[in-house]
Amino acid sequence: MMTIVKNDSDIESIEQESVEETTHLDLSNSSINNNNKTMHADQKSTTNKRYIPLLVINYLLLFVGSLSSSLLSKYYFIHKGSSRWVSTWVQSSGFPLLIFPIFSPFYLFQSTKRKPFSDFNSKMLTLSFSIGVMLGINNLFFSWGNSYLPVSTSALLLSSNLVFNLVLSVIIVKQKITFSNLNCVILLTLSSILLALDSNHEKPNGLTKKQYFIGYFCTISAGLLFALYLPVMEKVYKEVYSYEMVMEMQLIMEIAATVLASVGMAWDGGFKEMKRESDKIFDKGSEVYWVTVMANVVTWQFCFMGTAGMVFLTSSLTGGICMTALLSMNVLGGVFVFRDEFGGVKVVSTVLCLWGFCSYVYGMYVKMLEEKSRMRNLKNESSTEMIYMGNHDGVID
Numbered sequence: 001m002m003t004i005v006k007n008d009s010d011i012e013s014i015e016q017e018s019v020e021e022t023t024h025l026d027l028s029n030s031s032i033n034n035n036n037k038t039m040h041a042d043q044k045s046t047t048n049k050r051y052i053p054l055l056v057i058n059y060l061l062l063f064v065g066s067l068s069s070s071l072l073s074k075y076y077f078i079h080k081g082s083s084r085w086v087s088t089w090v091q092s093s094g095f096p097l098l099i100f101p102i103f104s105p106f107y108l109f110q111s112t113k114r115k116p117f118s119d120f121n122s123k124m125l126t127l128s129f130s131i132g133v134m135l136g137i138n139n140l141f142f143s144w145g146n147s148y149l150p151v152s153t154s155a156l157l158l159s160s161n162l163v164f165n166l167v168l169s170v171i172i173v174k175q176k177i178t179f180s181n182l183n184c185v186i187l188l189t190l191s192s193i194l195l196a197l198d199s200n201h202e203k204p205n206g207l208t209k210k211q212y213f214i215g216y217f218c219t220i221s222a223g224l225l226f227a228l229y230l231p232v233m234e235k236v237y238k239e240v241y242s243y244e245m246v247m248e249m250q251l252i253m254e255i256a257a258t259v260l261a262s263v264g265m266a267w268d269g270g271f272k273e274m275k276r277e278s279d280k281i282f283d284k285g286s287e288v289y290w291v292t293v294m295a296n297v298v299t300w301q302f303c304f305m306g307t308a309g310m311v312f313l314t315s316s317l318t319g320g321i322c323m324t325a326l327l328s329m330n331v332l333g334g335v336f337v338f339r340d341e342f343g344g345v346k347v348v349s350t351v352l353c354l355w356g357f358c359s360y361v362y363g364m365y366v367k368m369l370e371e372k373s374r375m376r377n378l379k380n381e382s383s384t385e386m387i388y389m390g391n392h393d394g395v396i397d
Helices: 002-044 051-078 084-089 095-108 122-148 151-173 179-202 209-237 243-267 270-281 286-313 316-338 344-396
Strands: none
Touching: 051 084, 051 122, 051 286, 051 316, 084 122, 084 243, 084 270, 095 243, 095 286, 122 151, 122 209, 122 243, 151 179, 151 209, 151 316, 179 316, 179 344, 209 286, 209 316, 243 270, 243 286, 270 286, 286 316, 316 344
C-alpha cells in the first residue's frame, strides 16, 4: 500500500511539474507575442521619437515619386514612346531598390536584431503575391489612362477614388468616419467632378472620342483598384510589427507585378520593341530614352515605398488622402512642364483639393495632441498610483 501511495505521489508530482512546464511555455509564448505586438505598436506610436522622422521620409518619397513618375510617364508618351507595357513594367521593375531598406538595418547599421525575412511565412507570401498581381493590373490601367489623357486631367480624375477608399476602409478595416475625413473626401470628390465636367474640350490633337473614353475609363479603373489596394494592405499590416517587414512584403508584391508586366511584354513583343523604340521612334534619341526609362523605374519605386510606409504608419485613408493631395502638385507640374491648360475650373479644383487636404492634416494634428495628452495623463496616473502604494507599504511597515 505504501508503494502505491508513493507511486501516486510521484505521478501527482510529475503531473504538477508538467502543468508548471506547460504554463511556463504558454507564458513564454505569450511574452514573445506581446513583445512583437509591443514592437509593432511602438513603431506606429505617435509618441515614439522615430515616428515623425520616418513619417516625413515616407511622405517625401511619396511626394518625389508621385510627381516625378507622373511627369516622366507623360514625357515618354509625348516624345513618341508608344508601349503601354513598357510604361507598366517600369512601375514595378525597380524592386531591387528595396533590398537596401530590407537588409541594411541588420547587416550594415546593425540597428535591429531581426534577420530579414525571419518572420515571413507562407500566408504572408501568398497574400503579397496575390496583391502584387492586383497591383500589376492597376499599373496597366494607369499606363493606358496616362497615355491618352493630359497629366492634369488624369491626375485629378484619380482623386475620385477617395470616396471609394473611405467606403472600403469602413468595410474592411472599420475606419471611423469623422468630420475631418468626411469633409476632406467631399471636397476632393467635388474637385474631380468639376474637372470631369470641364475636361471634354481639352483632348490632345489627333485623339478620337473612343481613345479619350478608353483613357477616362482606365484612369477611373486604376483609381478604384488602388482604393481597394490601400485598405487591404492596412488589414494585412495589422499582423506586421516592423517597417522592415513592410518592405519585405512590398518586395514580393513588386516582383509579382513585374512578372505580370514581363509576361505581357513578352507576349506583345515589348522587349524587342524597346530596342527599336529607343533607336528609331523616340524623338529625343536613344540616350534620353534610356535615362527616361531608368528614372521612371526609380521614381515609381519611391512612390510605392512611400505609399506602403504611410499606410503602415498611419492608415489606408490617410495614405489615400496624401496621394490625392499630391495630385494637385501633378496638375501644376503638367501646366508648367507640358503647358496643359489651367483654366478657372482647374483653379477651383486645385483649391478644393488643397483645402480638403489641409483640413484633414489639421484633424490629424488635433488627434495627435489628444493622444499625447491621453498618454501623459495615463503616465501621471501610474506615477500617482505607485507613490500611493509606496506610502501605503510604509504605513503597514
